[in-house]
Amino acid sequence: MKFQKDLLGIKQLDADQIQYILKTAESMKKIIFSESTKAPQLAGKSVMTMFYENSTRTRTSFELAAKYLSATASNMAVSSSSVKKGETLIDTTRTINMMGTDCIVIRHENAGAPHLVAQNVDATVINAGDGMNEHPTQALLDFFTMQEQMGSVEGKKVAIIGDVYHSRVARSDAYGLLKLGAEVVMAGPRTLLPNDLESLGVKMYTDVDKAIKDADVVMPLRLQLERQKNCFFPSGYEYAKYFGVNEERMKLAKKDALIMHPGPVNRGLELQSSLYAPDKSVIDRQVTNGVAVRMAVLHLFINRNL
Numbered sequence: 001m002k003f004q005k006d007l008l009g010i011k012q013l014d015a016d017q018i019q020y021i022l023k024t025a026e027s028m029k030k031i032i033f034s035e036s037t038k039a040p041q042l043a044g045k046s047v048m049t050m051f052y053e054n055s056t057r058t059r060t061s062f063e064l065a066a067k068y069l070s071a072t073a074s075n076m077a078v079s080s081s082s083v084k085k086g087e088t089l090i091d092t093t094r095t096i097n098m099m100g101t102d103c104i105v106i107r108h109e110n111a112g113a114p115h116l117v118a119q120n121v122d123a124t125v126i127n128a129g130d131g132m133n134e135h136p137t138q139a140l141l142d143f144f145t146m147q148e149q150m151g152s153v154e155g156k157k158v159a160i161i162g163d164v165y166h167s168r169v170a171r172s173d174a175y176g177l178l179k180l181g182a183e184v185v186m187a188g189p190r191t192l193l194p195n196d197l198e199s200l201g202v203k204m205y206t207d208v209d210k211a212i213k214d215a216d217v218v219m220p221l222r223l224q225l226e227r228q229k230n231c232f233f234p235s236g237y238e239y240a241k242y243f244g245v246n247e248e249r250m251k252l253a254k255k256d257a258l259i260m261h262p263g264p265v266n267r268g269l270e271l272q273s274s275l276y277a278p279d280k281s282v283i284d285r286q287v288t289n290g291v292a293v294r295m296a297v298l299h300l301f302i303n304r305n306l
């Protein structure tokens, strides 16, 4: 299977490439739980994480994934770097590239920043989230978790609920799930629903109950308060009441429907706190699968010419 130099979004992948990454992640997951978590695929390679926005899951799982495959993993701490002296994105990443870095994993608040970097360095560039555009490895770990639990996503109804407008996860999930044959529905306050996804085949509702009805997967999204300069909804209380996923609402979904969340969770806002538990949701499983998927992505893109 052929891969490009960079992973910038789910948009660039076809269904066969997505499935190949997920299949590779299955074998990577075995490494995480084996006696020795040192596999040789990236021996002699180096991976640099550069996060211009905060992260717990994505950054640490990329670092672990690189180390589990024997790469040298380093993090450029943006907040104490020369970025703070005004160095441009291109100059910063070219500098990192010239240190012999094989892969730059970048998160940036501006949509398109990883694409710009990819044009200016010969290292592989992995998009770890760019503004409101895409978060491809989050989507891949979501697909992995769905397939692990349900076998296939084809014909399954996936309901993505809440702050869709600000969500790069919702966009990457929608692009990929539609390619894999799933039905994708979204719901939230009208002010938090984008206009660009219906034309792709996503159904939009302002009534959350309609979206959740008979769903196989229910995925509330984090309310991205840091991106909201305007008031998009009256209050947290009302948001939880009308748009939050809770035990009562989950009775509308199919029996044994999966509850997923990309994290971090605003407990009691988009998700009833009791549902963030291993016997109620697969959120913890998503985190583990994130390491396996990122191992697969690093291996397949860095070693694409082998």
Ligand code: CP
Pocket (backbone or CB within 6 Å): 054, 055, 056, 057, 058, 059, 129, 138, 262, 263, 264
């Ligand atoms: N889901 C996700 O991207 O989480 P972090 O912001 O913690 O990386």
